[in-house]
Amino acid sequence: MPIAIWSSRFETGIPVIDQQHQALFDAVNKLADSFKSGTASAQVKASMDFLVKYTVEHFQTEEKFMKEMGYPKLSSHMAEHAQLVAKAKDLQGRLAEGKPVTVEVTAFLADWLKHHINEVDMGYVEFAKAKAREKA
Ligand SMILES: [Fe+2]
Ligand SMILES: [Fe+2]
Numbered sequence: 001m002p003i004a005i006w007s008s009r010f011e012t013g014i015p016v017i018d019q020q021h022q023a024l025f026d027a028v029n030k031l032a033d034s035f036k037s038g039t040a041s042a043q044v045k046a047s048m049d050f051l052v053k054y055t056v057e058h059f060q061t062e063e064k065f066m067k068e069m070g071y072p073k074l075s076s077h078m079a080e081h082a083q084l085v086a087k088a089k090d091l092q093g094r095l096a097e098g099k100p101v102t103v104e105v106t107a108f109l110a111d112w113l114k115h116h117i118n119e120v121d122m123g124y125v126e127f128a129k130a131k132a133r134e135k136a
Helices: 015-037 042-068 074-096 104-135
Strands: none
Touching (some): 015 104, 042 074, 042 104
């Protein structure tokens, strides 16, 4: 059973964002799976490396989008992104030093992702839709 299950309530209606969010769900599930081979295995490290890289890319996409449309809550949104990146990089660092990381981190990451999409990302989605309506 995957830990991060995609559902329509996470859909923003913005194709590039939905695609990236789904890929993040996949990356979290892959990380959870990789724990089957040990808490500090090469698979866990590789999955965590990918997750960090992809998360940073996704956040860059969103931040560029929010800046371009003059989203007023940009700075608090960016602060949430920065916190998660710091946490993920800390986990990545622990693994690089050969320290084990527990499988619970995947539940944390899955919960963070779901919360962030529904409570925080949806803020700029609504703003973008309102802007598009104004122009119409
Ligand atoms: Fe997002
Ligand atoms: Fe975000």
